[in-house]
Amino acid sequence: MDIWKLSAVELGKKIKEKEVTVSEALEAALLQIEEKEADYNCYITVDRAAARERAQKVQKRIDSGELTSALAGVPVAVKDNMCTQGLLTTCGSKMLENFVPTYSAEAVNRLEAAGAVIIGKTNMDEFAMGSTTETSAYGATKNPWKKEHVPGGSSGGSAAAVAAGECFFALGSDTGGSIRQPASFCGIVGMKPTYGTVSRYGLIAYGSSLDQIGPMSRDVTDCAVILETIAGCDKKDSTSIDRKALSMNDSGWTGMDFSAALREDVRGMRIGIPRDYFTDGLDDEVKASVLGAAKTFEECGARVEEFDLSFVDYAVPAYYTIAAAEASSNLERFDGVKYGYRTAGYEDLHSMYRKTRSEGFGTEVKRRIMLGSFVLSSGYYDAYYLKALRVKALIKKAFDRAFETYDLILAPTAPTAAPRLGSSLSDPIQMYLSDVYTISVNLAGLPGITVPCGMTQAGLPVGVQLIGNCFMEKKLIQAAYTYERAAGKFPVPSERRGAK
Amino acid sequence: MSRQYETVIGLEVHVELATKTKIFCGCSTSFGGAPNTHTCPVCTGMPGSLPVLNRQVVEYAMAVGIAANCEITRCLKFDRKNYFYPDNPQNYQISQLYLPICRNGYVEIETPEGIKQVRIHEIHMEEDAGKLVHDDWSDTSLVDYNRSGVPLIEIVSEPDMRSAQEVIAYLEKLRLLIQYLGASDCKLQEGSMRADVNLSVREAGAEAYGTRTEMKNLNSFRAITRAIEGESARQIELLESGRSVVQETRKWDDGKEMSYAMRSKEDAQDYRYFPDPDLVPVIISEAWIEKVRASQPEFRTEKMERYKKEYGIPDYDIGILTQSKHMADLFEETVAICPLPKKVSNWLMVETMRLLKEKNMDAQDIRYSAGNLAKLIQMVEDKEINGTIAKEVFEVMFEQDTDPEIYVEEHGLKTVTDENALNRAVEDVIAANPQTVEEYRNGKEKVLGFLVGQTMKVMKGQADPALVNRLLKEKLS
Structure with missing residues (x-):
């Protein structure tokens, strides 16, 4: 049995049935790391000793019957923008090259309470700003399907680690597509929950009103179980939503018993395809794969039709205005005073600030800080920031209208499959535009899931994105699960290569 | 001085609220802890930490607003004020710009000309900063974040005051209101009440306001009075000599009894205010306002x-x-x-x-x-x-x-009620002071006081002086 090829839920079951020990599971993942890290660079930090120690403890608590969760004993990788107590948390930046948090993010605490074993922290675009994981101060991550290609971003390390078998599942964060796009590029499942579903406490903020933590996994079943583990109202996050307090006449769709939605049934579901997403910018192969998925849904009994979403062209500028504005303020705390990098030589306070931030931040982060500071400055605030907020409200309205007719929206995740390393950074505008299908979901606060739906001729995966109305994760999971069963399980990279 | 001038003053008053915990975290607000002991990830600006509003702060701010006849904002938000300084751990202060909790109020003060209204422009909530401690010995600065996140309200008046006396009357009035509400102890010396003075002068009868300056670092009523008088005189002197007042922030030095320019309007920072996305809007219901109104003292x-x-x-x-x-x-x-x-x-x-x-x-x-x-x-x-x-x-x-x-x-301080002991003492005093007794008997009645005092001394103070008086009179008559 190749332990590393198991899904998280399969592994959890085998651990409970004493077929596999927690240590064996951990060593299986560590062996993959040993063999593949030099090629892929998925991790910034792997903490073998702490993981081994924790595996022992978790095993004891499973044996004593204290831990019964589906994820008990399963090794997990955490994106490096979530605080982990006592474990280096860099956010992919030189600025936090030495930052060891004194506390853990709520999502991390919930995973650990369920008995998951943290292996390490995954690579990411610096402060989650980027779509390729190439802006990381710790080197680019490579796509496990083709090393010359990017894994996507900003949760590229998490996506690649899941695809390569260097962990059994991972946490990512999604501000404008940072879970779904790398999931699509790496052939895995990734979900961005409704804003407010997973606590942001301990997630190092990029765009606070858009950031959400979510699962990145081998299949839809894992995705549902992981989300069930990390979701929940948290008093430490004012924007977290108490979904139990929502009284909606929704026949149970808004509940948080996500694994209950693992049912093969899309009969009668109305799925809308936004005509305005299938225009010139979309790669033909990607288009064919995504429309192929739509056909599968139809065959499974869903009613699929095209419609006009509108405001699509305004999403990218609105997103980059809002996200950059929030980021410019969120990143002010990195000043060399309290933690993280401080420049070696300085004359006074001002020069300490200037040199620390000039040396500590990379180009893309500086670009967004400047952009964000500009749109918030007096005289420009109304023209840019306020206008972007109005566009955000219009986009939300457009989705509200669509969900009056449709249960779900089916769309591409990205306009292309994974680009080659080094081909994106030279043209940031082009890189920003490639977020067009994912960012509206963040602007509207909606849940979205990406599921693998095909391969390009070049051997790169393509993911189809399903978008739901607020709190409709269960609908997404049920549809994605039905599709996954109908399409057959997606291969892992080495199998594919082996078959060649 | 050939012309008559009028001084126009508006105040920005910061008041530290008496909550047990900070505005956005559960840390204690109490004074006197060792540096950085009343802190947590939130009030030290650790990456990933998030603020959660202390509702008591809203309640205190509302109570002050109601007492000062303000309108209460029904849907309020917090905004970030962005500026870099080490006492400010996030390098932005969470404050209120766009939707402050209270607006358009007034308080009444007594002036020699009668009752006068000083209008309140707004009251908003915000967090306090930490404290910088400069170590001259090692030429380094250290930061103590114990005060970081202590709740403040800022009460902004309209430019309705015309003299230092009116300013003091206004501050006294605010202090009493707030102390009566139990919302703060309002101690100027300890900084739980701080006032910045915006002052301009204009020719008597003029409609338009003159160019104003803002005076900081005023920590007693005396300093405020002297700063107002000094600044008013300085501005008039500038105008009289044909120069103009520069809009700037000035720092009062109470020891030297003069102020220094800190920064001019041209150096004013752009704070890039925007609504804090980490906090949700607070909706204030009619019922909540009524509850606070009903509990006004x-x-x-x-x-x-x-x-x-x-x-x-x-x-x-x-x-x-x-x-x-x-x-x-x-x-x-x-x-x-x-x-x-x-x-x-x-x-x-x-x-x-x-x-x-x-x-x-x-x-x-x-x-x-x-x-x-x-x-x-x-x-x-x-x-x-x-x-x-x-x-x-x-x-x-x-x-x-x-x-x-x-x-x-x-301590055995009870009055001796034993008449024998008292009689003995009185007799002893009479025997020991024949000359005084003589004077008394000759009609110099006020010397009786001396004899009473002597008796009290013998009794070590533990006698009823009225009784001693009576006994002496009886025995000398």
Whole structure:
């Protein structure tokens, strides 16, 4: 049995049935790391000793019957923008090259309470700003399907680690597509929950009103179980939503018993395809794969039709205005005073600030800080920031209208499959535009899931994105699960290569 | 000076609220902890931490707003004010710009010309910063974040004041309102109340305001008065000599009795205010406002009227007693136990005020309890101790809230009621002072006081002076 090829839920079951020990599971993942890290660079930090120690403890608590969760004993990788107590948390930046948090993010605490074993922290675009994981101060991550290609971003390390078998599942964060796009590029499942579903406490903020933590996994079943583990109202996050307090006449769709939605049934579901997403910018192969998925849904009994979403062209500028504005303020705390990098030589306070931030931040982060500071400055605030907020409200309205007719929206995740390393950074505008299908979901606060739906001729995966109305994760999971069963399980990279 | 000038003053008053915990986290607001011990990831700006609003802050701000006749904003938000300084751990301060909690209020002050309204432009909530400690020895600065995140309200007045006297009257009024509400102790010296003075001058009768300056670092009423007088004179002098006032922020140096320019308008920072995405809007319901309104205490004016009716003490006494909520409470509690309002008032007005002044303390720092003051007064009434001894005991009680009965017992201070002992003492004094006795008998009656004093001395103060007086008179007649 190749332990590393198991899904998280399969592994959890085998651990409970004493077929596999927690240590064996951990060593299986560590062996993959040993063999593949030099090629892929998925991790910034792997903490073998702490993981081994924790595996022992978790095993004891499973044996004593204290831990019964589906994820008990399963090794997990955490994106490096979530605080982990006592474990280096860099956010992919030189600025936090030495930052060891004194506390853990709520999502991390919930995973650990369920008995998951943290292996390490995954690579990411610096402060989650980027779509390729190439802006990381710790080197680019490579796509496990083709090393010359990017894994996507900003949760590229998490996506690649899941695809390569260097962990059994991972946490990512999604501000404008940072879970779904790398999931699509790496052939895995990734979900961005409704804003407010997973606590942001301990997630190092990029765009606070858009950031959400979510699962990145081998299949839809894992995705549902992981989300069930990390979701929940948290008093430490004012924007977290108490979904139990929502009284909606929704026949149970808004509940948080996500694994209950693992049912093969899309009969009668109305799925809308936004005509305005299938225009010139979309790669033909990607288009064919995504429309192929739509056909599968139809065959499974869903009613699929095209419609006009509108405001699509305004999403990218609105997103980059809002996200950059929030980021410019969120990143002010990195000043060399309290933690993280401080420049070696300085004359006074001002020069300490200037040199620390000039040396500590990379180009893309500086670009967004400047952009964000500009749109918030007096005289420009109304023209840019306020206008972007109005566009955000219009986009939300457009989705509200669509969900009056449709249960779900089916769309591409990205306009292309994974680009080659080094081909994106030279043209940031082009890189920003490639977020067009994912960012509206963040602007509207909606849940979205990406599921693998095909391969390009070049051997790169393509993911189809399903978008739901607020709190409709269960609908997404049920549809994605039905599709996954109908399409057959997606291969892992080495199998594919082996078959060649 | 050839022309007549008018001084125009508006105030920005910061008040530290008396909540037990900070505005956005559960850390204690208490003073005196070792540096960085009342801190957590939130108030030290650790990456990933998030603010959660303390509802008591909203309630206190609302209470002050209601007391100052303000409109309460029904949907309020917090905004980030972005600026870099090490005492500000996030490099932005969470404050309110766009939707402050209170707007358009006023308070009434007494001026020589009569009652005057000072309008309140707005009251907003915000967080305090930490404290920088400069170590000259090693030429480094250290930061203590214990005060970081302590809740503040900023009360912004309209430019309605015309003299230092009016400013002090306005500040006194705010201080009383807020102290009566229990929302803050409002101590200028300790910084729980701070005032920045915006001041301009214009020719008497002019419509337009002159160019204003903002004065900071004013931590006593005296400093405020002197700063206003100094700044007003400085601006008039500039105008008189044909120069103009520069819009700038100035720092008052109370030791040197002068101010320095800190930064001009041109250097003013762009704070890039925007709504804090980490906090959700707060909706204030009619019911919540009513609840806060219903729990407003009896303020000074109403209290003064009631005292007059209920206790029948002089206006002068009432004025002093109600100057502080703590003193008024102490008065009422004591009278409830020992129903002698004038006696209680005397102890508060005379002895208490004297000791407060001597020890440079505020009325709210009074430590002794109503129960002990009541006991002391009762002991004097029952002639268990005389007035002089009572004052001695009171000084001890003032310091340590000592039980006067126990103290008098332990120190043997009770008035001697044994008539034989007293008679003996009186006889001894008469025998020892034949010359004085002679003078008295010759009609020089005021020397009796000396003999009373001598007798009290022999009795070590523990006698009833009235009784001594009577006995002496009897024996000398």
